[in-house]
Amino acid sequence: MMRSRHSWLCVLSSAGLLCLVVACASAPTSLTPSPIASPPLAASPANPPPQNYFGINTEGEVVNHEMLRPLAAASGAQMMRFIVEWSALEKTAGEYSWESADQVINALTENHFEPLILIMNNPAWAANSTCGPVKDLVAYDRFLRALATRYPQVKYWALYNEPDNAAYPEAPRGGCFGGDDIDGNGKRDVEDYAEQLRIAWRAIHESNPDARLLSGALAYDNFDQATAPAGYPGRGQGGIFGYHFLPQLLAYMDAHPLPNGEKYFDVLSFNFYYIYGDYWASQAGGVGVSAKANALNALLRAHSINAPLLVSETGEDSTRVGVNEQSNFLVKTYVRGLASGILATVWWTFQDYPDSAPPPANTWKYGLIDEQAKPKPSYMAFQTITRELTDAQFVQTLPLQGGEAYLFTQDGAGKAVVWSSSEAPVVIPFAATVLHVRDLYGTETIISDGSPQDNDAAVGRIGVGVGPSPVYIQVTAS
CATH class of the missing domain: 3.20.20.80 (Glycosidases)
Structure with a gap:
């Protein structure tokens, strides 16, 4: 069985690091594996946040x-x-x-x-x-x-x-x-x-x-x-x-x-x-x-x-x-x-x-x-x-096979907006012990590492399953 190699995409925030696990080879998962490329380890905002957007x-x-x-x-x-x-x-x-x-x-x-x-x-x-x-x-x-x-x-x-x-x-x-x-x-x-x-x-x-x-x-x-x-x-x-x-x-x-x-x-x-x-x-x-x-x-x-x-x-x-x-x-x-x-x-x-x-x-x-x-x-x-x-500042798009993912910083914290490009769900893993996930209409789910909602078996990583409706994902300092 092929073992996965991972790099980390992190945005420094006042709450710590918002880190996305970027898979270089697919890991076994119950959902479609997500990232397939390795962006830079450090990311700088591409554009200042627009006013009255x-x-x-x-x-x-x-x-x-x-x-x-x-x-x-x-x-x-x-x-x-x-x-x-x-x-x-x-x-x-x-x-x-x-x-x-x-x-x-x-x-x-x-x-x-x-x-x-x-x-x-x-x-x-x-x-x-x-x-x-x-x-x-x-x-x-x-x-x-x-x-x-x-x-x-x-x-x-x-x-x-x-x-x-x-x-x-x-x-x-x-x-x-x-x-x-x-x-x-x-x-x-x-x-x-x-x-x-x-x-x-x-x-x-x-x-x-x-x-x-x-x-x-x-x-x-x-x-x-x-x-x-x-x-x-x-x-x-x-x-x-x-x-x-x-x-x-x-x-x-x-x-x-x-x-x-x-x-x-x-x-x-x-x-x-x-x-x-x-x-x-x-x-x-x-x-x-x-x-x-x-x-x-x-x-x-x-x-x-x-x-x-x-x-x-x-x-x-x-x-x-x-x-x-x-x-x-x-x-x-x-x-x-x-x-x-x-x-x-x-x-x-x-x-x-x-x-x-x-x-x-x-x-x-x-x-x-x-x-x-x-x-x-x-x-x-x-x-x-x-x-x-x-007032969110766009940082960069994130590689996500079968979906779209966008990374922002807001008030010093990192935030990702993610969705699947089809009805087939995808999973996107983050280096975190707790994630706050809000759906299209603002309903919040808190996902802890190892909880039933975690789609990544590794300790210290949380895999979020995402469908065609966008979700907002923010890491909480451990």
Whole structure:
């Protein structure tokens, strides 16, 4: 019989060492053996912990219903995404009406949420569409300066949701700069969008140097048939977004460099839904949101652009996949995002759309709470991950055959987040006498060396059996 050789991966903490046993050859076990490689014995954090990483989107329910604000705050959410409409704030050129924006932004900041504000909906007097190129750029510049000056508490501003929409006028929502020339000015709409970014960056930074301009939240998925790349799911059938929009935007930026340290944007924001995860994994490696982040980072590097990423929208429908799988997707996406150095991740959305909403919105059950404001299991999963990983610093991925494992430090202590990649469980061994293991919803199990829950027979090691739902594992000093 082959004897196992082991190395140890340890993170120094105030409670001692969090040590993972890394098997160099498989040891007999009742579950699938786990680590198969030997990472360095000492590990240093790869990225500083992000601030206000855990975000949620509100469609107005958190702003308009005081009873929901404590529920949103108790979830652990730190960032809140919301839309302000230029058309509502400046119905007549030069005449501002701030009441609706005051209500939104004051409600968010007074409840200690970091606002992420999407600027959308052009007024009719400034553009020939609500979602595309602005013709009165002087008024546009003036509006953005007034907006950033009035709300210095807002750090993150973004221009339109999904500006890579190429289906105008059939789909006139969010942004629509993915077409050829919907405003008839003789320029590609992506070039108009680049110029609006340039104007917005200068206007916002000169009004509030602490603010950051995000690109519009790029869909960069659900590509249309005209542009969908080879091997893309569905070959673009039913898609509305232009695959070439982002490369064309970055190429325009290359060809039109800006002076004096100015930028087109500070942060590249994008949306992610798991249905497209396998495609991005085949293109760039990684899993889920990490794979799409890899593809986007490669594009940025190719154009010598150094900008962090932010997930402006991600989610899963609990009716389609089930409430537990919605929770699994939520936790895995936030963990992978932390491991990928993503600045923040926003869950879409906080509350389910009501059954009475116009189709197809009446079927969208992506929320953390239902339409009666009752927390769903995903609310508890979100609450648990914010408690477990707020201010956690990613260290490195851990080798785990048949699963994923991520190592963090938090408040001086080491913590691993682990799950199996299939229904087949895996076992991951730690050098410890006692482990605290918390499940997807925060229920804690204390496992002692040699106890019935210990899946490793060796003295001084504890093997934790893990299924497809993530668990949080922390060592206790002996």
